[in-house]
Amino acid sequence: MARITLTDLTKVYDPGGEAVVAADDISLEVTDGEFLVLVGPSGCGKSTTLRCIAGLEDITEGSLEFDDQNVTTYSASERDVAMVFQNYALYPHMTVRQNLGFGLKLSTDLPSAEISEKVDAVAEMLGISELLGDKPKALSGGQQQRVALGRAIVREPEVFLMDEPLSNLDAKLRSDMRTELQELQQDLGVTTVYVTHDQTEAMAMGDRIAVMNAGELQQVGPPEEVYRSPKNEFVADFIGSPSINLFDANVNDSTLTGPGGFVYELEDASPVESYDHVRVGIRPEDITVVEESPNRATVTVVEPMGNENFCYMTLGDVEMTARIAPTKRPVADEGVAFTFAEEALYLFDPVTGESLKTKTDDTTPDLTTEVSG
């Protein structure tokens, strides 16, 4: 197993003389046996970064190390990594057994009996033993997924790389495989870098998550930390579902005023001392619907989820979402008063987007308690 170190990794594509920086100065360390998720919107450079680690793309600048060995210039096959592709990339003319054994056959000089043994063991582990004689075409999406995983596992590589491996599966299968993948990774203890655009998947799977945008690394940390203390507005907006409510507000000493008559008195105005306006963020679960409050929004739709209700509303021209208890059901088109705790408030620099204040205490109301009570 290996520790992966990226130092100032930069990848520039140069199609027809027009340089596009796909990954910009990325420095990142993935510890031995860790499950790191690279997450970001499409085109943010996460797949490029993964492909650079895999050796499928040349690294324009910077270096890549596995443990203490500099592998920047190594070819893909020399790096001892295995990759699971989004569309599985199974060899269509080979049986499952041949697919699984192909890498061992090419990259090792193991006798075929031993390869066969390893293939059997991995097939057993993934529950695909009875499919060994089939061609990929005859398999379902989930089975193909397992074969693709098996092909990576059987080589016992230093590093697993996964490029949105679950995105072609239906929702139910995806969440099953998610759990299974995590268990598998924990059992094998192989350092894993996993790319996804789905922040829920990232939060659920990663030991740590690395959020990327526009080729730059925004923040790396455990999921809870990234959620609670985002480095900037982008991370706050990207992580969390439904996403954080964001709007502009003017600062007047310690008073914030915003759209739709929004007004909030800060107890601690130190983060906004030198600002005359800021970006305000409130997580949907931190909004409480109350009887009386200076802040009122107009309800547009209420979506019951069973264990909670999503209340969509407009505050002036800003759309907002609140996660409220299932017992509360505001009426559409009517005004509703809401409030939130200052500890739950996020404030961002209006120009750079950097965080001025993030959650200072766990103020998230426990919705489930309300259900049972």
Added chain:
Amino acid sequence: MREQRRKDAVWKFLTYSFILVMTLGMMVPLYWMIVAASLPQEEFIRFPPRLYPGTEFLNNLSVLHEETQFLISIWNSVFIAVVYTILSVLLCSMAGFAFAKYEFRFKEPIFYLILATLILPIQLLVIPLFLMMAQIGWTDTFRAIILPWLANPIGIFLMRQNMKSIPDALLESARMDGATEFQLFYRIALPAMRSSLAALAIILFLFQWDLFLYPLVILEDPGNYTIPVALSGLEESRRINFDQIMVASSLAIIPMAILFLFLQKQFVSGILAGSLKE
């Protein structure tokens, strides 16, 4: 409702009649060739013509064999076409793979230049090629027939288009599995292209099988003649030996028919490859 059904039936009848007539139109010359091959020369030119096979096939064959070396010509044609097809399929698919899956300088211009050679008719190339072959002393050899046509622009184009449908991830995956670039080609790309290769093989085989003017110019010894050259020899001297030409033609279509029977399933799916999203 009933009106509609009758209309459909009439249309169906007309369609099938048309197909039948067209099929007969195609089959009659073939049938006549086989009938004529089994008739003595006198009966062949009689009118009205005899419409069922006679008994002289073996006789005609032995005359053909005495007067020419036609069986050797069949062997020559088969040998040349098979060697050519194998080499050319290999070359065209390698070139197609490179054009489809690699980036290199002047890739597009080179490709279009290759395509542009399609404009040149064979007749235009025969003399310069003959002079070249004469210069290096290759006249009257099989290699002079095979080598100049190996890089077939249609073949390269066909393989490039089909190779493009191989997902990049498949090749990358093999690369990570430790495959060399050549292994990518013959272990991943070639097996994935089986039906296209069959189609290409038939096209190339047919091209070489039918090649006439060029071998006529290059080949001198009758023992080296290919089928088209040998056939033309039958009508050059004192008289036209229709019976022998018919025997020879009947024999000449056999290898072609065998090849097509073997490859037709792949041929059809190869021609249609990539037309439907899977």
